[in-house]
Amino acid sequence: MSAPSLHVNPDREIVTTIVIRRPPQAAGVGERLLSGEFQSMGRQEAERTLAAAPQDLEVVRRFAAEHGLHVVSENAAARTMRVEGTIRQMEEAFGVSMHQRRDGAGHEYLSYDGDIALPQSLQDVVETVLGLDRRPVARSHA
Amino acid sequence: MAFETKIQLPGSDKKAPQNAQLGGAVEAGSTVSVTVLLRRAGAHPAIAPEETPAILSRAEFSERHGAAAEDLKLVEAFAHHANLTVVDSSVTKRRVILTGTAAAMAQAFGVKFSSYKSDDTGQTFRGRTGAIQIPAELQGAVVAVIGLDNRPVAKPHFRKKKAAAAHTTFTPPQVAELYQFPAGLTGAGQTVAIIELGGGYKTADLQTYFENLGITAPHVVAVAVDGGANTPGGDADGEVMLDIEVAGSVAPGADIAVYFAPNTDQGFVDAISDAVHDATRKPSVISISWGAPEDSWTAQSLAAMNSALQDAATLGVTVTAASGDDGSTDGEGGALHVDFPSSSPYALACGGTTLKGSGSKISSETVWNETANQAGAGGGGISIKFPLPSYQQAAGVPAQPTTKYLGRGVPDVAGNADPTTGYQVRVDGQNVVVGGTSAVAPLWAGLVALLNQKLGKPAGFLNPTLYTLGGTVFHDITVGNNDDGGLGSYSARAGWDACTGLGSPNGTALLSALSNGSSSTPGKAPWGKHKHKHH
16 A cells, blocks of 8 residues: 555544454354354344353453553443553554554545554454554445 | 536437437426536556456545546536536545536536427436537546436425336335335334444435425434444435435334444444444344445454354344445456455345336346446455355355355345436435435345334344245346446346346245245255356
């Protein structure tokens, strides 16, 4: 990509979404769905099946606290935790170097170089972190 | 003085319509809606079909394929000079939609209108002869002006009665009638979630629209995700209004919750997630009309989105997703691409057709392909990111032509999407006609709301069931192709195809099939394998 990198204010506060792995009881649900074994589980059973394991949530909470990130919201059923912190804190927590990028249309967005680096304790627990890269992803089909 | 010198728009010469009787003059004050198409700002991509497609960010796509911002501004300035209203202006779509009186349009584009009556249908339409004149300042920038000729005059009040003659464009309930949506249902008790990554709606516009259709307006609420908000006045209003008006007019008894999120992977994933897990509103169906070519997504974004869609399916929430408006290349010229999230195996991928008919009788339905007019084609093809799901095993989905990958086939189903046979909607105070697979996702979402009302429980993840249903549940579309890049793919055929999937719905038959639980063995399709190869 040819977009130039621009400096970002390290004290700017942002919210990122940490996505936690599926719990053991959710294994194989995808394939069962695709084969038509069931059309849905029923909301309550599905939420029990899909919800993040309590110990996984605790690991992520501890990680956030250690890095000064404030937990804005938790959704165990959705397996997400939204955490707030400064750019500097995010860089330190996730091992990335962040900057603003300007695309060809003049639109500026937050981005980072390289890969997110998570500590050992988090590598299996966290599937991904969203919100460190904010490039536009979609267009409307109207 | 600006815009005084006029030149002829190349290729715009039109002769008098055939098979039509010249009627009187066209009413000077009647409303005309036109689409001004602009040249690409950048150079054409020189990607040979056998090369790996370049991964374009949305911004790069816009830069390479979109119009130049200066060209757009010039068209808008000309519109203001000529007493025309700018309804929609899009760099990515390289178009500006304008409305104005017939008199203003005639003067602006140097044409003379006449009224004609079709010998075939008896329908009155507006025609012009000769070439279109455009200001010299726009030379080269404007590629085409569509809509001065051969379109029904847009009336301020939509007719809700059935017309005897065939319609060119439709209100959403007229499309629902052609697709035999089950009668006596409104979607009461259901909530339809709509995901939007930009734009907004004005309640006054919605009220006027539904009032004109003679429908009690549904209850619509905006939900903010990650700092998103209902922000009308921008480029994406057309999308938002189309989604609400299509879903809302075919299922007016359902509540509508519009989740506004920023156009980022975080926004998109969080919006789906928030809708799926919304304990207050509990939507049973989510409509998504936003997407991008599969290979423009990072691996992590693709995985996170697909995971959210899998959870939706597990929780019993149907997710409809538009398959794209740029044919089998999905707008990245020179190679085949499908659009995501419609390529997720957990989404109900909705493709596009050109629908003609009247009342409840379809007279013809073919694959949407207006690439000759630079007016789009239905997205479809074979995924190179997701493998063929079990439920498509017997549908005869071919391997992806370039990579030979045995991927998920797109779309699953289809509906009217051609802008020339498009949907009469209201956007930012103007009555316009809009098409795109964007309309098909909320159309199917509205249908699912009706089904859910009658079934008494959510239909949930429908895909496996749909592929077992035969008989009258789908209108199989067998004519046309979505080849927008001259690559020879894909063509419609009997049974599933990469243009229209299983076909457009017969809603009544679908409800009947779901009520009876009349699916056969999961994964077994009624059509079986095809002997000849398709691309």
